[in-house]
Amino acid sequence: MEQDVGSLVAECIERSGLNARQVAARAGVAASTVHRILNNQVSPSVATLHNITAACGLDLTMSTSTLASPAAAAAARAILDEHYPTEVDAEIEEWAGRLDTWADGDAVQIIEEAARASGVLHRADAIRLSGEATIGRLASAGDASGQRWAVSGAAGLDLPSFDEAVPRISVLWCEDPSEIRPLLTGGTLRPASAPHRSTVVIAAAEPNLFLGTFERDRVVYAAPIQIAIDAISVGGDAAARAREEIRTW
Structure with a gap:
């Protein structure tokens, strides 16, 4: 932490x-x-x-790591998403200022910058799984955990039917990833050998992330702006398709 x-x-x-x-x-x-x-x-x-x-008799050392700030995505939604509250905490407010400066107020660029900074694949508490599973399996695990959850990333772009495979790389947001992990690991899903090899990333959501969710074929999906941010953040084909989509908004 x-x-x-x-x-x-x-x-x-x-x-x-x-x-x-x-x-x-x-x-x-x-x-x-x-x-x-x-x-x-x-x-x-x-x-x-x-x-x-x-x-104090100590040496100060500095290091860098991949930026993975939940507040960056929250800030983009605070700027662009009507479902998100306008009153936010200081860290989100700070990120909103950065995004507005970096993107010069351009909505598409705000999403791009937030995606780069939010780094869901690289969150310290993220659970990365590779292999095959249906979108229904994610939904069933979310329901069985008894907590709020929402699917995002590539799956949010495709909206697959309940029995269709989860597209890479999809994100399962929830309140406590440790509760969902045992419901998904084993069988066809296993820990990913590297972040970019993930099929599904299970990550802890900040409370307001669940605002604006919608349901399709028994699957709860994150708000469209969150889906776009996450799809661009994970990279690959999902990112390319998300960029095409947001330019039509």
Whole structure:
């Protein structure tokens, strides 16, 4: 799970055996600044963080990973989807500003940017399965889990009948992937050897993702904008077809 800067600095101070005021003095930073960092009231520079961690006897290292932010997709829906609430939390609001800047207000480009940033295939808690299954099997697993669920990605573009195969790469959004995993693994579905080899990705949905869902042939599908975002995010043929579709909206 991603750790906020305030928690990271608090952990460093605790490990140092010093108090916050002593760390601030050693780092050459005002005690009030350290207090604001601890409470996530400011975003410190890398140089400031380096000074603080060094004062704690620790080294600051940085790394990158594939962007996979649920807030990016939520922000695109907040901008474009009438079903999504206009009042959103700070992280979604921040992403809405980024998307609007990057896309210069163009709706198609907002979806493209949100798809790139939301990275459903690369979510830390995503369950990736490869093999063959019918769309009905996904629906049955969702129902049996007793939670809200919705199908998206490639399946949302194709809307296959209940007994038809799940097209690659489809997304099964739900509240708790761990509850659905045992209902789908085994038989013809198994853990994917790599994200791009997935047939189905089971991922945890933020609550408002289920707004605007619709049902067809006993299968619940995500809202059209969510389907387009997810289809482009997973890449391949689904992405190409989604791009064609959104240009007709």
